[in-house]
Amino acid sequence: MSAPRDPVYLDHNATTPLLPEVVDAMLPYLREHFGNPSSAHVYGRRAREAVDRARAQVAALLGASAEEIFFVAHGTEANNLAIRGVAAALPEKRHVVTSVIEHPATTEPCLELEKHGTRVTWLPVDGDGRVRVSEAVEALRSDTALVTLMHANNETGVLQPIAEVAREARSRGVLVHTDAAQSVGKLPVSVNGLGVDLLTVVGHKFGAPKGVGALYVRRGTPLRPVLLGAGHERGLRPGTENVASIVGLGVASEVALRTVEGEAARMCRLRGELWTRLRARVPGLVLNGHLEERLPNTLNVRFPGVSGSALLAAAPEVAASTGSACHAGEESASSIITAMGVAPGEALGSVRLSLGRTTTLGDVMAAAEALIGAWRRLSPPR
Numbered sequence: 001m002s003a004p005r006d007p008v009y010l011d012h013n014a015t016t017p018l019l020p021e022v023v024d025a026m027l028p029y030l031r032e033h034f035g036n037p038s039s040a041h042v043y044g045r046r047a048r049e050a051v052d053r054a055r056a057q058v059a060a061l062l063g064a065s066a067e068e069i070f071f072v073a074h075g076t077e078a079n080n081l082a083i084r085g086v087a088a089a090l091p092e093k094r095h096v097v098t099s100v101i102e103h104p105a106t107t108e109p110c111l112e113l114e115k116h117g118t119r120v121t122w123l124p125v126d127g128d129g130r131v132r133v134s135e136a137v138e139a140l141r142s143d144t145a146l147v148t149l150m151h152a153n154n155e156t157g158v159l160q161p162i163a164e165v166a167r168e169a170r171s172r173g174v175l176v177h178t179d180a181a182q183s184v185g186k187l188p189v190s191v192n193g194l195g196v197d198l199l200t201v202v203g204h205k206f207g208a209p210k211g212v213g214a215l216y217v218r219r220g221t222p223l224r225p226v227l228l229g230a231g232h233e234r235g236l237r238p239g240t241e242n243v244a245s246i247v248g249l250g251v252a253s254e255v256a257l258r259t260v261e262g263e264a265a266r267m268c269r270l271r272g273e274l275w276t277r278l279r280a281r282v283p284g285l286v287l288n289g290h291l292e293e294r295l296p297n298t299l300n301v302r303f304p305g306v307s308g309s310a311l312l313a314a315a316p317e318v319a320a321s322t323g324s325a326c327h328a329g330e331e332s333a334s335s336i337i338t339a340m341g342v343a344p345g346e347a348l349g350s351v352r353l354s355l356g357r358t359t360t361l362g363d364v365m366a367a368a369e370a371l372i373g374a375w376r377r378l379s380p381p382r
């Protein structure tokens with residue numbers, strides 16, 4: 001008897017499988033090259049060289065210099081370091097601008113600053129899920145320390161107008177951070193193209209392991225460490241480097257630099273195929289978020305008359321997510337979708353389908369069939 005097939009994995013915005021090149025590059029650093037990069041002997045030197053190589057690879061992906069890349073444990077830490085680190089470095093500036101659709105790794109540090117007296121402007125989004133540049137500009141004040149806006153939203157995949165906001169903010173002397181957890185590795189991302197001072201990179205969103213990320217810090221940006229300890233990462237992020245994972249992040253960056261454009265185009269075609277198939281057979285299906293200004297791999301759709309979680313439970317052939325949360329047995333709609341003006345009852349029908357490098361046309365066709373079948377079984381007869 002053959003083993004049951006695993007469900008089609010359409011949850012690449014949650015995490016991605018490790019790239020084979022990443023695993024191959026990491027293994028020697030888990031086995032024989034176990035040295036501490038701070039040690040002066042050959043074991044340490046080998047580890048230091050590997051970390052330096054990875055730093056150059058991440059920098060190349062972003063169009064940055066190696067000295068501007070700081071390794072951290074994850075996206076959460078990178079965002080905390082950017083937001084809390086700037087606030088600590090500029091104590092006289094008591095205002096931060098962010099949006100209502102950020103990941104908790106941004107929202108929570110902003111709420112913490114707010115508790116301690118910093119004023120935070122929470123920008124709304126329009127019906128397409130985008131911040132309006134004019135509202136971001138109007139929010140800027142003489143005491144604004146930082147604008148922190150995500151590059152691509154993790155649920156909808158919608159891209160934010162970072163370059164336009166950054167141009168205005170930086171011309172007024174305001175620092176700009178973008179959480180690029182979802183866009184790096186899926187789209188070409190350049191720190192100079194975006195014009196940002198700080199940018200968050202998350203390894204496990206593009207084929208590197210979980211538990212490693214990086215913060216890009218433009219030369220000269222005022223930033224204080226959040227963790228206190230020894231002098232690793234030039235004093236900005238103490239703690240012995242996670243060498244094998246850093247090597248993995250470097251190789252994933254190198255692969256992304258070589259292949260991101262081709263993969264983005266392939267992803268866009270597959271996503272188009274999925275959308276076309278679903279839309280043709282689910283009357284009333286709605287796309288959440290802007291049609292074009294979005295990640296090439298992400299489709300977030302609202303199925304009529306059913307909840308997204310019930311739909312996914314009825315389609316075990318597909319592994320995907322909803323943005324809804326369950327509190328005390330009550331399902332509540334995603335705050336990202338309701339922020340776009342969608343009524344909570346309708347927003348509950350949303351499902352995020354996020355494709356990746358391992359996704360094939362066969363996967364997309366099988367997933368579409370499974371979702372359409374589940375929706376028909378759950379929907380009252382028309």
Ligand SMILES: Cc1ncc(COP(=O)(O)O)c(C=O)c1O
Pocket residue numbers: 013014074075076077103105150152153154179181182202211
């Ligand atoms: C937009 C965004 N920012 C930050 C993070 C946090 O990354 P991590 O869970 O690796 O800390 C995620 C992870 O889902 C994300 O999607």
